[in-house]
Amino acid sequence: MIKDIVKDDPILGQPCEPATAEDAAVVQDLLDTMADSEEAACLAANQIGVAKAVFVYRDKKQHTHAMFNPVLKRGLRPQRVKEGCLSHEEETKSRRYDQIVVEFDELKDGALVHRRREFAGWTAQMIQHMIDHCNGRLV
Ligand SMILES: [Zn+2]
Numbered sequence: 001m002i003k004d005i006v007k008d009d010p011i012l013g014q015p016c017e018p019a020t021a022e023d024a025a026v027v028q029d030l031l032d033t034m035a036d037s038e039e040a041a042c043l044a045a046n047q048i049g050v051a052k053a054v055f056v057y058r059d060k061k062q063h064t065h066a067m068f069n070p071v072l073k074r075g076l077r078p079q080r081v082k083e084g085c086l087s088h089e090e091e092t093k094s095r096r097y098d099q100i101v102v103e104f105d106e107l108k109d110g111a112l113v114h115r116r117r118e119f120a121g122w123t124a125q126m127i128q129h130m131i132d133h134c135n136g137r138l139v
Pocket of ligand 1: 084086087129
């Protein structure tokens with residue numbers, strides 16, 4: 001279901017609760033809402049008003065992914081970048097790693113499976129932005 005995107009709301013400033021396999025419906029809402037917005041390439045659950053640590057993103061091949069309970073384990077080559085956010089009007093400067101290692105859970109056949117993966121460049125930047133959302137941090 002397409003949801004309204006939350007802007008400047010206290011929920012965005014609170015760390016999210018761990019997400020579970022029961023939150024599959026939230027993922028569907030995130031995918032529907034992201035598909036409805038032309039500018040969105042990623043969306044966190046608290047941006048649609050659900051304080052759970054899960055987000056979706058679209059990669060360069062236009063494939064969509066959902067990440068549950070993401071944790072940044074390692075970052076290389078920090079740099080200053082300008083970033084926009086659907087929940088925030090102005091572009092902001094932040095510090096992002098160009099290459100990261102993330103641990104997260106992935107939903108597979110109705111259960112969460114633990115994963116560890118490396119990301120670089122634009123995808124890495126987007127994932128760091130989403131992890132910040134899950135931790136209740138806005139750019
Ligand atoms: Zn954002």
